Amino acid sequence: MSEPVLRTEGLTKRFGGLIAVDNLSISLASRRIHAIVGPNGAGKTTFFNLLSGLLRPDSGRVLFRGQDITGRRPHEISRLGIKRTLQVKSVFPQLSVAENLWITRQARSRFLHPFRSAASDLEAKSQVERTLDQIGLAGLAARPAGTLSYGDVAMLEIGMAVISEPSLLLLDEPTCGMSPAETNRAVAKIRDLAQTIDIVIIEHDMDVVFGIADDITVLAQGAILASGSPAEIADDERVREAYLGRPEDEDFVEEAAHA
Amino acid sequence: MTRRSIEIGVAVAFSAFLIAVPWLVPALTDTFWVSVITEILIWSLFAASANLLLGYVGLLSFGQALYFGFGMYGVALGIDNLGLSFWPAFGLGIISAMAMALVSGVFAVRLSWHYFAIITVVFSLIFYFLAVSMKPLTGGDDGVNFSLPPVFHFGRTVWSLTDPTFQYFFVLAVVSVCYFLMYRVIKSPLGKGFVAIRDNDLRASLIGLNVYVLRLIAFVMAGFLAGVSGALFAFFGRYASASYMFYQVSGEAVVWTIVGGAGTMFGPLVGTTLFIVIREIVSSHWEHHSLIVGLLAILAVIFAPKGIVGLWNGWMTRLDERDAAASAQLKLQAEP
Numbered sequence: 001m002s003e004p005v006l007r008t009e010g011l012t013k014r015f016g017g018l019i020a021v022d023n024l025s026i027s028l029a030s031r032r033i034h035a036i037v038g039p040n041g042a043g044k045t046t047f048f049n050l051l052s053g054l055l056r057p058d059s060g061r062v063l064f065r066g067q068d069i070t071g072r073r074p075h076e077i078s079r080l081g082i083k084r085t086l087q088v089k090s091v092f093p094q095l096s097v098a099e100n101l102w103i104t105r106q107a108r109s110r111f112l113h114p115f116r117s118a119a120s121d122l123e124a125k126s127q128v129e130r131t132l133d134q135i136g137l138a139g140l141a142a143r144p145a146g147t148l149s150y151g152d153v154a155m156l157e158i159g160m161a162v163i164s165e166p167s168l169l170l171l172d173e174p175t176c177g178m179s180p181a182e183t184n185r186a187v188a189k190i191r192d193l194a195q196t197i198d199i200v201i202i203e204h205d206m207d208v209v210f211g212i213a214d215d216i217t218v219l220a221q222g223a224i225l226a227s228g229s230p231a232e233i234a235d236d237e238r239v240r241e242a243y244l245g246r247p248e249d250e251d252f253v254e255e256a257a258h259a
Numbered sequence: 260m261t262r263r264s265i266e267i268g269v270a271v272a273f274s275a276f277l278i279a280v281p282w283l284v285p286a287l288t289d290t291f292w293v294s295v296i297t298e299i300l301i302w303s304l305f306a307a308s309a310n311l312l313l314g315y316v317g318l319l320s321f322g323q324a325l326y327f328g329f330g331m332y333g334v335a336l337g338i339d340n341l342g343l344s345f346w347p348a349f350g351l352g353i354i355s356a357m358a359m360a361l362v363s364g365v366f367a368v369r370l371s372w373h374y375f376a377i378i379t380v381v382f383s384l385i386f387y388f389l390a391v392s393m394k395p396l397t398g399g400d401d402g403v404n405f406s407l408p409p410v411f412h413f414g415r416t417v418w419s420l421t422d423p424t425f426q427y428f429f430v431l432a433v434v435s436v437c438y439f440l441m442y443r444v445i446k447s448p449l450g451k452g453f454v455a456i457r458d459n460d461l462r463a464s465l466i467g468l469n470v471y472v473l474r475l476i477a478f479v480m481a482g483f484l485a486g487v488s489g490a491l492f493a494f495f496g497r498y499a500s501a502s503y504m505f506y507q508v509s510g511e512a513v514v515w516t517i518v519g520g521a522g523t524m525f526g527p528l529v530g531t532t533l534f535i536v537i538r539e540i541v542s543s544h545w546e547h548h549s550l551i552v553g554l555l556a557i558l559a560v561i562f563a564p565k566g567i568v569g570l571w572n573g574w575m576t577r578l579d580e581r582d583a584a585a586s587a588q589l590k591l592q593a594e595p
Contacts, residue, residue: 054465074464075464075468075469075470078466086465090459090462091459092462092463093458094457094458095451095458102451103448103451103454103468106452107455107468112452112473114443114444114447118446118447164467
């Protein structure tokens with residue numbers, strides 16, 4: 001097996017008395033879509049926050065292609081090529097759709113020119129146009145991102161991830177709030193991206209997870225409950241019990257409604 | 260009329276007015292108003308400094324008077340104590356304002372919103388009280404006076420700000436250059452980075468923008484604008500005083516910006532013009548003219564949250580939409 005894209009060693013994060021991520025050691029292989037699932041509060045988003053630098057771990061290490069990135073700041077990690085989307089959709093609401101893509105593209109470089117006209121950068125402009133076509137938002141290019149529908153914002157977030165040409169992409173519930181048609185479009189796009197980019201995805205929609213993931217890790221209470229191929233996870237008794245709940249549980253009905 | 264033709268018309272009329280001021284205004288009213296307009300131009304640059312932070316980076320500073328004061332004292336002490344001529348004194352004012360902005364910015368821009376607003380007030384209060392207490396150097400609230408060195412000499416011809424017409428054009432030129440620089444920055448990749456941070460700083464850091472450094476750059480740029488306006492105001496008044504470093508002065512820049520339109524190029528100029536004209540007209544008849552300022556600020560926040568320029572932009576956008584609808588209608592009728 002080649003060197004893992006991302007490896008964590010004994011990663012731990014506490015919030016007061018709550019252990020959100022508990023001594024997590026995980027290794028993600030290259031060129032595979034890795035899904036992280038688990039009930040609410042399992043520590044999935046906290047795990048992403050530790051990887052992307054929004055939180056510092058209390059202990060443990062994060063290694064990206066063998067390089068220790070523990071405790072680095074978000075923009076430094078971003079510039080290494082680790083890009084992420086947020087669970088609550090997050091774009092620049094007063095900038096237009098095209099400007100959102102444009103600034104994301106520009107942010108890859110260290111230096112932002114203070115006097116040259118932003119509109120004169122033809123390379124970035126053509127990148128923006130190509131990405132707009134890819135995510136199907138060309139007709140909305142001039143609209144402020146804050147006025148888009150929820151599904152379009154989610155597509156724009158994927159577009160922002162694409163245009164930054166990441167080498168590792170962390171997607172936090174990318175299809176949450178999308179219509180079935182939009183979900184299909186997003187899933188197709190993610191599959192397409194996976195040809196060239198390593199992807200880790202947090203997702204609640206089990207159809208999406210089992211549709212695209214090569215490997216699945218199940219988290220519960222901040223620790224790994226199970227890890228394996230979709231078929232192995234689907235057959236795992238413990239996963240069913242912890243994540244889907246026992247049939248007699250009242251929770252089962254609720255979880256099933258979410259899935 | 261289309262949006263473009265209206266905007267070009269306004270720009271041409273406005274530029275023509277600014278160039279004609281030294282002749283037009285005395286003919287219509289009184290020479291006194293030339294100096295009021297000079298003062299408006301200078302203070303609009305100070306409001307632009309608050310606007311760069313509030314409108315484009317999303318930082319509410321109540322401490323811009325500190326950098327205005329450094330611009331003033333740089334000029335006054337440079338001439339009076341160090342015996343500098345015009346341009347070196349001007350440079351000293353601007354550089355000391357930027358240096359002070361860099362030093363306080365290193366601490367201030369780590370914080371956001373109310374914490375940022377508070378620390379900017381604290382910095383400006385510290386230096387206000389220092390300036391008041393260092394009376395032998397700064398003259399305290401009374402200030403220090405100086406005599407103006409000439410701006411240029413060519414042989415025997417001397418240009419000095421003592422000539423009101425030359426002073427007006429000198430201020431107009433400096434202010435125009437500053438507005439032009441600000442326009443370039445706002446339209447540049449750096450400016451887009453500023454706006455991205457204003458809109459969503461968390462997202463900005465995740466796409467790879469160094470939020471801290473960009474905010475610091477903006478803060479020093481705002482220090483530059485405040486410093487230039489302070490230096491110009493020192494030349495204009497031939498003196499510098501600690502009273503201009505008080506936070507109330509900073510607050511005025513914020514109010515002018517909000518009423519004129521934060522996050523717009525000319526909002527600060529419109530707001531500054533409105534309030535200084537009101538002050539000049541009303542204050543001779545009624546001492547409580549600041550009540551009008553308060554009332555207008557409240558009205559603006561409620562009815563025009565994007566300020567007067569925001570209202571104007573709204574009308575222009577509606578005009579655009581009407582034109583687009585009309586041309587679509589026309590196309591529809593033309594088809595058989």
